[in-house]
Amino acid sequence: MKCASHPWLASAGRTSTACLFGIHDIRETSRKQTIGPAGSPTYTLVSRSLSGSESRMAYTRVLLTLPAVPEFVGRQTQLAQLAQSLSAPDQAPIILVTGDAGVGKSRLVMQAVKDRPEFQVLTVTAPRPVSVPGSLVMELLLALLDENESIQDPVEKLRAQLSELAQRHQETARGKDLKAGLPYLLRSAGYDAADTLERSLTKYGYFGELVAALRGLLGCLTLDARGRGQRLLLVMDDLDRADSSSGQLIGRALQGLGDAESPVIVATCASSAEALSRVRSLGREPAVVHVPAFTAEEQSVFISRILKGTVLPRRLNETLWRRSNGNALVLEQQIRLLVTQHIIISSAENTWTVAEGVESAGSTKSTAPMIADNLRGLPGPTLQAIVAAGAIGLRAPQPMLVAMIRELGGDIEDLPRHAVRLIKQGFLKPLQRAEGDWVFRHPVFRDACEMVMPAADQRQFHRAALNALAPFTAALPQRMACLQMHHALECHDHAEALNWAAVAARDAIKRGLFLGVVELADRILPVLGQVKDSPETVAQKAALLLALTRAHIKLGNYGRAAEVIGRLPDRALLDAETLRLALCETADVYVVSGRHPEIVAELEVALSLTPRGTLDYAELAFSFGVIVRRRGETERARDLFFVAREIFLTQGLHGRALDCLHQAANVYRQENRLDQAELLLDEAYELTGKTANRFDLAGTLLALGSVKAHRGRPLEGEAAFKKAYDLLVAIGDIGRAEMARLNLGSVYYWQGRIEEAVQTYENILSNARRRDEAAATLYCLLNLGLIALYGGRHEQAVARLSEARSECINAGTTAALPVIETGLARAYVALGRMADARDLVATARQTSVAQGQIDFEAMNLALEGELLAHDGKLVDACRRFDESLAKFDELTALGMTSEEMAKGDLVLRFVPFLMKHGPSLAAQGAVTGDPIARCRALLEAAAREYSQMIQSGNIVRQRELDQTQALLNELAQTRS
Numbered sequence: 001m002k003c004a005s006h007p008w009l010a011s012a013g014r015t016s017t018a019c020l021f022g023i024h025d026i027r028e029t030s031r032k033q034t035i036g037p038a039g040s041p042t043y044t045l046v047s048r049s050l051s052g053s054e055s056r057m058a059y060t061r062v063l064l065t066l067p068a069v070p071e072f073v074g075r076q077t078q079l080a081q082l083a084q085s086l087s088a089p090d091q092a093p094i095i096l097v098t099g100d101a102g103v104g105k106s107r108l109v110m111q112a113v114k115d116r117p118e119f120q121v122l123t124v125t126a127p128r129p130v131s132v133p134g135s136l137v138m139e140l141l142l143a144l145l146d147e148n149e150s151i152q153d154p155v156e157k158l159r160a161q162l163s164e165l166a167q168r169h170q171e172t173a174r175g176k177d178l179k180a181g182l183p184y185l186l187r188s189a190g191y192d193a194a195d196t197l198e199r200s201l202t203k204y205g206y207f208g209e210l211v212a213a214l215r216g217l218l219g220c221l222t223l224d225a226r227g228r229g230q231r232l233l234l235v236m237d238d239l240d241r242a243d244s245s246s247g248q249l250i251g252r253a254l255q256g257l258g259d260a261e262s263p264v265i266v267a268t269c270a271s272s273a274e275a276l277s278r279v280r281s282l283g284r285e286p287a288v289v290h291v292p293a294f295t296a297e298e299q300s301v302f303i304s305r306i307l308k309g310t311v312l313p314r315r316l317n318e319t320l321w322r323r324s325n326g327n328a329l330v331l332e333q334q335i336r337l338l339v340t341q342h343i344i345i346s347s348a349e350n351t352w353t354v355a356e357g358v359e360s361a362g363s364t365k366s367t368a369p370m371i372a373d374n375l376r377g378l379p380g381p382t383l384q385a386i387v388a389a390g391a392i393g394l395r396a397p398q399p400m401l402v403a404m405i406r407e408l409g410g411d412i413e414d415l416p417r418h419a420v421r422l423i424k425q426g427f428l429k430p431l432q433r434a435e436g437d438w439v440f441r442h443p444v445f446r447d448a449c450e451m452v453m454p455a456a457d458q459r460q461f462h463r464a465a466l467n468a469l470a471p472f473t474a475a476l477p478q479r480m481a482c483l484q485m486h487h488a489l490e491c492h493d494h495a496e497a498l499n500w501a502a503v504a505a506r507d508a509i510k511r512g513l514f515l516g517v518v519e520l521a522d523r524i525l526p527v528l529g530q531v532k533d534s535p536e537t538v539a540q541k542a543a544l545l546l547a548l549t550r551a552h553i554k555l556g557n558y559g560r561a562a563e564v565i566g567r568l569p570d571r572a573l574l575d576a577e578t579l580r581l582a583l584c585e586t587a588d589v590y591v592v593s594g595r596h597p598e599i600v601a602e603l604e605v606a607l608s609l610t611p612r613g614t615l616d617y618a619e620l621a622f623s624f625g626v627i628v629r630r631r632g633e634t635e636r637a638r639d640l641f642f643v644a645r646e647i648f649l650t651q652g653l654h655g656r657a658l659d660c661l662h663q664a665a666n667v668y669r670q671e672n673r674l675d676q677a678e679l680l681l682d683e684a685y686e687l688t689g690k691t692a693n694r695f696d697l698a699g700t701l702l703a704l705g706s707v708k709a710h711r712g713r714p715l716e717g718e719a720a721f722k723k724a725y726d727l728l729v730a731i732g733d734i735g736r737a738e739m740a741r742l743n744l745g746s747v748y749y750w751q752g753r754i755e756e757a758v759q760t761y762e763n764i765l766s767n768a769r770r771r772d773e774a775a776a777t778l779y780c781l782l783n784l785g786l787i788a789l790y791g792g793r794h795e796q797a798v799a800r801l802s803e804a805r806s807e808c809i810n811a812g813t814t815a816a817l818p819v820i821e822t823g824l825a826r827a828y829v830a831l832g833r834m835a836d837a838r839d840l841v842a843t844a845r846q847t848s849v850a851q852g853q854i855d856f857e858a859m860n861l862a863l864e865g866e867l868l869a870h871d872g873k874l875v876d877a878c879r880r881f882d883e884s885l886a887k888f889d890e891l892t893a894l895g896m897t898s899e900e901m902a903k904g905d906l907v908l909r910f911v912p913f914l915m916k917h918g919p920s921l922a923a924q925g926a927v928t929g930d931p932i933a934r935c936r937a938l939l940e941a942a943a944r945e946y947s948q949m950i951q952s953g954n955i956v957r958q959r960e961l962d963q964t965q966a967l968l969n970e971l972a973q974t975r976s
Helices: 008-013 052-062 076-085 105-112 135-143 155-168 174-190 195-200 207-227 244-256 272-280 296-306 314-324 329-342 367-375 380-392 400-405 415-424 444-448 453-473 476-489 494-511 514-530 535-555 559-566 576-593 597-609 615-630 635-648 653-672 674-691 694-710 714-732 734-750 754-770 774-790 794-809 819-833 834-851 854-870 874-893 903-923 931-951 955-976
Strands: 023-026 044-046 094-098 119-125 230-236 264-269 287-290 344-346 351-352
Touching: 008 244, 023 834, 076 094, 076 105, 094 105, 105 230, 119 135, 135 174, 135 207, 135 244, 135 576, 135 635, 155 174, 155 207, 207 230, 207 244, 207 287, 207 694, 207 714, 244 514, 272 615, 296 314, 296 329, 314 329, 329 344, 329 514, 367 380, 367 444, 380 400, 380 444, 400 415, 400 453, 415 854, 453 476, 476 494, 476 514, 494 514, 494 535, 514 535, 535 559, 535 576, 559 576, 576 597, 576 615, 597 615, 597 931, 615 635, 615 653, 635 653, 653 674, 653 774, 694 714, 714 734, 734 754, 734 774, 734 955, 754 774, 774 794, 774 819, 794 819, 819 834, 819 854, 854 874, 854 903, 874 903, 903 931, 903 955, 931 955
Parallel strands: 094 264, 094 287, 119 230, 230 264
Antiparallel strands: 023 044, 344 351
């Protein structure tokens, strides 16, 4: 649909510009509509009816004599602060420049480095009008091109430029990172990479590889600058308006760079609180430079520079100061407004005068609406061109701009003239070349473009944008899909918005930009219910919701993931592929939330209806294997993983095959067949050479380290964990790197290095809380609580485990609840808080049963025995202890073992009870056989168990072995 007759554009183009805004002069009058103080000559604004050509001539003659960009004035204190921070001993300082939009933050930064050739400046700005996942990385890559982007194919130039950069630093780690990550960077900029990129994808995307590639790029650019005797200065404008994924990507990339490889970072923002949290995620505390508003005196100097020495009357200056709040950009626009109103008048000598008696003038509107008023004073075709550019974003490539103007029914012949006019008026930055991109001088100018149109024409305009940009979106979906979603939402075409949201979400998932998926969904979810179901929209809803589910799972928001799964369309409406994805994601959600039975029947049916040997079958088998492993059906789970592995290998999906090997190894670990688990992980290690994915290699090292440590080779396990940690830091996956340190903490604990373990967990906990990482926070609190519990610091254990329980519940995951609640109950019993213990033991036992955690169910039965003994119910207590031991034997009968608990832990609770009350219970017939002989048999078995654990490297179990030996000695003395 062509939009050739927008009324607001037609009136601007065919009739007087005064129809939209008006050209005014000031005349002496006695009417009531006056300005000026009492007793002075009074004036009113009288509209003059001008012809279109006369209007344009007046506009050009008057306004084009003003400077396009006002001269920089004042700010000496802030310049000194910036200079001090830039010259700090720190080789790579991070500087945050704060202040209101338009106050002059970016001008200050550019002024600070204007005469400092030792800096090479690279500037990126958060895009408008919508946030795009990973947008700052896209902008960084486009900024590297020597000229503005040509929409035809800048990819080859960018590829060659980055390849040459990597080649110059091929001997360095950063050069190798950049060379290996080039396809990931190109895709993040919106260009398709080779199909082989998909071969190494796991279900969590390639975030780690993208971080490593970005680290390589920043490191190589910094080294390049140092080779020229310069320092790289990366300026990130409007950081608080950037998407969260961009901040996460750049933050992770910077964290692994040494000082010699790190650029100087300067970020500008209006919201200092938001930006501070993002900048601190880069790993260093920023230096903050705040840019305040002008004082009335500073404003007077600023305006006099604009007006070539003309000073406003004091009262008029004070009025403008109140209405502009001393904001430089607002003042600039206020002056333009006063010029068009002939309150400030240009003379033939190219000087300025102020109409006498004027004391109160200027707009009372906020910044963007006032700029929109000034834009309406432009000649119609020029106005049409800049509003068309605003629909594209802060940067409008000319091919897109031409398509947009044509869609609006405009003429493109005078496009160069329009550009010159807009540059001289200060709305656009100077073009790099005749056909270069149009770039707005400030984001607020683009925002104002959307306010030019009457509300009645807004929908029609956004529809025109959808039509004009469609061909470019097909070529560059990663960059354009979010913009198309914005235009569709603005014209209330919710089905079209859903379509582009699903496209953008799928791409963000591939890149591992999970925060970006959540931000995308926040915009579309409120209108999702207004989209009517059709085969196409049902598939799009499912695609969006499944991507959002995956994002929440990865971010540890399991409760939210379950909520999103609940919003999926009726499964009867889903096609086979979407249904398979829905079942797999649902299985993952139910695994972490403990709702296994709800999905088992559906997966059984889905598997039976899916042709064996297909990828759909492999994905379903993998998800089903995870479920049945949690249910204790280890043999069936292992078979499902092996089947899925073979299918994935046949299809060349090595990353997914690795996932299967890891899960099958987990099955063997569950069965205490650690030798078989290690063989599978050795196979996985070899397969990582085919995926060429360091994320996969790190995951395999983590699993191998754990198995080696449990097989009595803690030093080998420690070495594997440290190698995995270094690798994960190098690829920027700080969350998984911290999990590697968590495993190191466990090794330290097993080896009896308690202080090292506690210090490790405390450090991780501090970092995890700062980054709001729920999973790492939870497991640190859990481990610290358990260490305190085993060390006899029961009050501390209660505090830590209570925090862990709250984190677990808030995150919506019940997977860790059995160990947390059981540990907390043990602490309550040790403290004699029997009432608290009694309530919690009942809850913990129910949770353990629901989770299929037989070992923790057994421990809670033993705790119930202690509580019953405390209440004097000795017979019931003895029965609970027996049930506890029998329950643990069920675990052994299933061929499974507990990595957290030993049967001896139950024995050490039961034997003191039996030694004390066994003879009386035997006399009552409540105990059969000799209770003392039974105690000895249980203790001897426990001693053997603990000895084996110590020989396997779990040295910390020496304490339990000593307790067991002490009880055996006590028994011997009793007999003697």
